[in-house]
Every structure is written in C-alpha cells, then in structure tokens.
Amino acid sequence: MNVPPKHNRKGINTQLAHGGYDPRSFHGFVNPPVVHASTVLFPDAQTMKTRNQKYTYGTRGTPTSDALCSAIDALEGSAGTIAVPSGLAAVTVPLLAFLSAGDHALFVDTIYNPTRRFADTMLARLGVEVEYYEPEIGAGITDLIRPNTRVIFTESPGSNTFEMQDIPAIAAVAREAGVITMLDNTWATPLFFRPLDHGVDISIHAATKYPAGHSDVLLGTVSANERCWEQLHEGFLTLGTPAGPDDVYQVFRGLRTMGVRLERHQTNALEIARWLEDQPGVKTVLHPALESHPGHAIWKRDFKGSSGIFSFVLEGGEAQAEAFLDALDIFGLGYSWGGYESLAVHVYLGDRTVSARNYGGSVIRLQIGLEDVPDLMDDIAKGLSAARQA
Numbered sequence: 001m002n003v004p005p006k007h008n009r010k011g012i013n014t015q016l017a018h019g020g021y022d023p024r025s026f027h028g029f030v031n032p033p034v035v036h037a038s039t040v041l042f043p044d045a046q047t048m049k050t051r052n053q054k055y056t057y058g059t060r061g062t063p064t065s066d067a068l069c070s071a072i073d074a075l076e077g078s079a080g081t082i083a084v085p086s087g088l089a090a091v092t093v094p095l096l097a098f099l100s101a102g103d104h105a106l107f108v109d110t111i112y113n114p115t116r117r118f119a120d121t122m123l124a125r126l127g128v129e130v131e132y133y134e135p136e137i138g139a140g141i142t143d144l145i146r147p148n149t150r151v152i153f154t155e156s157p158g159s160n161t162f163e164m165q166d167i168p169a170i171a172a173v174a175r176e177a178g179v180i181t182m183l184d185n186t187w188a189t190p191l192f193f194r195p196l197d198h199g200v201d202i203s204i205h206a207a208t209k210y211p212a213g214h215s216d217v218l219l220g221t222v223s224a225n226e227r228c229w230e231q232l233h234e235g236f237l238t239l240g241t242p243a244g245p246d247d248v249y250q251v252f253r254g255l256r257t258m259g260v261r262l263e264r265h266q267t268n269a270l271e272i273a274r275w276l277e278d279q280p281g282v283k284t285v286l287h288p289a290l291e292s293h294p295g296h297a298i299w300k301r302d303f304k305g306s307s308g309i310f311s312f313v314l315e316g317g318e319a320q321a322e323a324f325l326d327a328l329d330i331f332g333l334g335y336s337w338g339g340y341e342s343l344a345v346h347v348y349l350g351d352r353t354v355s356a357r358n359y360g361g362s363v364i365r366l367q368i369g370l371e372d373v374p375d376l377m378d379d380i381a382k383g384l385s386a387a388r389q390a
C-alpha cells in the first residue's frame with residue numbers, strides 16, 4: 001500500500017531515516033503533517049458517489065497513517081499494513097478478520113498472556129476451537145492440524161521465557177495445509193526478524209514498545225503479505241479501529257531513531273545477560289542470543305539481532321523475588337517495555353498448559369534500557385544481594 005520503493009534496498013538506518021514519507025509531497029517539511037480527520041470533502045456529486053479519490057474518510061487512512069504504514073511495509077516486506085490503537089488490538093483485529101465459528105486455531109503456549117485471554121474468552125465464545133502447542137514443536141505441528149484449522153498464531157521468542165520456535169518449519173507446514181500463520185514479532189522488530197521472508201502471512205507488532213520507544217504511546221501494527229492483505233484490510237475497515245493521528249505520528253517519529261536505540265538496547269542487554277550468568281543466586285539466564293540458550297541455534301539461523309528484554313531465574317521463591325525487586329533503584333517496577341528506561345517484573349507463568357515447567361526458582365524479566373551498563377549492574381547486584389538475605 002503506497003510504498004515508496006526508493007529506499008527499499010538502502011541500509012536499515014537509511015530506510016528508517018527516510019522511509020514512508022517524501023518531504024517534497026508536503027511543501028518540503030521534513031516531517032509529515034498530522035491530519036486530524038473524520039470528513040473528507042469530494043469536489044462533486046459524481047466523485048462522491050464513486051468515492052473515486054485517494055482519501056474518503058478518516059477511518060480509511062490519512063497522509064499521516066499512510067506515512068507510518070508505508071514505512072512499516074518497507075521494513076516488513078509486506079503488501080499492506082494497518083495501524084490500530086494498541087498492540088493488543090494488533091492481535092485481536094487480525095484474529096477477528098480471519099476466524100469464524102467452527103474454525104480451529106492453534107496458539108503457542110508461551111503466548112503473551114492477554115492474547116491467550118482473548119482466545120480463551122472471546123474467540124471461544126464466538127465458536128472458535130482454541131488449542132495450544134509447545135514452542136519447540138517445529139514441523140511436528142502437522143500432527144495438530146485438522147481439516148478446520150484456519151490459523152496458527154505464534155510468538156517467537158516466547159513471552160517471558162524466550163523459547164525459540166522453528167518458524168520456517170511451522171510456516172511451511174501451514175502453507176501446505178492452507179492454514180494462515182500470524183506472528184507477534186514485537187520482541188525482534190522487523191530489524192532483527194522479518195516474518196514474511198520466512199513464510200509467515202501476517203506480522204504483528206506492539207509498536208508501543210521499540211517503535212514508540214518512550215513508554216508514552218500505545219499503538220499496534222499488522223502487516224500482511226499479498227495473500228492476506230485484502231481480507232485483513234477489510235476486517236480492519238469493518239471493525240473500525242484506526243489508531244489516532246497523534247499516536248501514529250509519535251510512532252512514525254520513533255521509527256527514525258529505532259535503529260540506534262535498538263543497537264544500544266541489544267549491546268546493553270547482552271552485556272548484562274552474560275554478566276548475570278556468573279552472578280551468585282542466578283540459576284539460569286533466558287536470552288536466546290546466549291550460547292547457553294536451548295534455542296540459540298534457531299535464533300542464530302533466523303534472527304539478525306536481539307533486543308533489550310530477557311529473563312533470568314532467581315534462586316528461591318516469592319520472598320526472594322520481592323526482595324530483589326524492592327532493592328532496585330534505577331529499574332522501575334512496571335509492565336510493558338521497549339522504552340528508554342530499564343524495568344523489572346516477576347513474571348507469572350501459571351497460565352501455561354502444555355509447556356508448563358518448573359524453572360527451579362523465580363523468573364524475573366528485565367527490560368534493559370539505554371542507561372549506562374555499570375549503573376544497571378550495580379542496581380542488579382544490590383537486588384541479588386537483597387534476595388540472598390531474604
């Protein structure tokens with residue numbers, strides 16, 4: 001949709017700096033206009049009747065949403081992208097656009113918890129049969145596919161515990177069976193993983209995270225290949241869920257610096273993850289870019305980098321986890337991630353069904369921000385020391 005192909009083959013930071021919008025299309029202003037709109041006027045009755053002009057109504061796209069969506073299309077290699085008001089809407093809108101009563105849908109068991117909640121409540125109520133699979137299933141997913149399987153919904157690495165999936169194998173099985181694959185790609189961003197290049201049909205992002213980057217905007221994007229774009233777009237227009245123009249603008253603005261921010265998130269997080277592996281009281285570090293991670297080979301084969309969020313297993317139980325969190329000073333205690341600042345959370349894993357396992361301690365998720373690594377290490381060391389004394 002409206003892709004200026006001009007920057008497609010340039011380096012990633014050049015694409016991020018210049019993609020999506022041509023300043024000459026709007027009087028030379030470097031940034032696109034923020035168009036607040038419901039009504040769009042037509043020049044005459046005939047044009048109004050046929051709607052034969054580029055913009056027709058606020059819910060159907062504006063120059064602002066086109067700038068963001070075409071920038072994302074170039075990054076994802078997609079045929080079209082929609083922008084919706086939250087990352088969770090970027091999960092629910094495509095599921096509603098493709099699933100019908102009587103369909104069977106497969107979800108990875110390590111899915112983002114609100115996705116599971118949507119599947120178990122609203123999809124179930126609408127007559128969709130929901131089943132979970134183990135993240136390590138790979139091509140073995142073929143055994144779970146039924147004649148009425150319509151969608152496989154994945155997220156790799158897994159939410160909170162970071163299991164890697166063999167996405168090309170899963171997508172190949174799905175393609176063969178005529179099943180649509182959707183992947184929540186929030187962790188990697190299109191800079192580190194391009195799902196459509198690996199056979200996935202629909203790539204989903206909580207742009208709230210790295211694209212926005214400042215913990216102050218909610219937005220989701222959904223990008224589809226040629227095969228699925230028309231149905232996704234129809235579903236989006238039918239549901240009437242466009243993101244607001246100011247939020248779209250903020251995310252578009254965030255994209256310009258996402259490459260350099262991610263580089264820093266990546267190196268900070270890796271440095272801290274490696275250091276954590278040798279700290280007393282730390283049982284395991286769950287970060288797919290570490291050689292010790294069981295999914296490291298898949299990560300290395302398919303991904304171009306790693307972002308700033310990972311988990312570690314802290315020895316002990318609830319008391320140790322609380323002591324760790326309460327001793328932190330720089331790390332904030334809060335949900336979400338992808339912003340410039342570091343965060344920590346004791347993750348809840350009680351929702352897992354087919355992949356439930358005992359990690360032998362408390363799983364603590366860290367979002368590593370853009371602060372200086374020695375300061376973050378000092379903060380974590382304080383937390384670990386408090387946990388040992390708890």
Ligand SMILES: *Cc1c(COP(=O)(O)O)cnc(C)c1O
Nearest residue numbers: 086087088112186206208218219
């Ligand atoms: C945060 C997140 C979402 C939801 O995004 P919101 O904008 O907070 O609704 C969806 N998927 C993943 C993997 C996320 O981390």
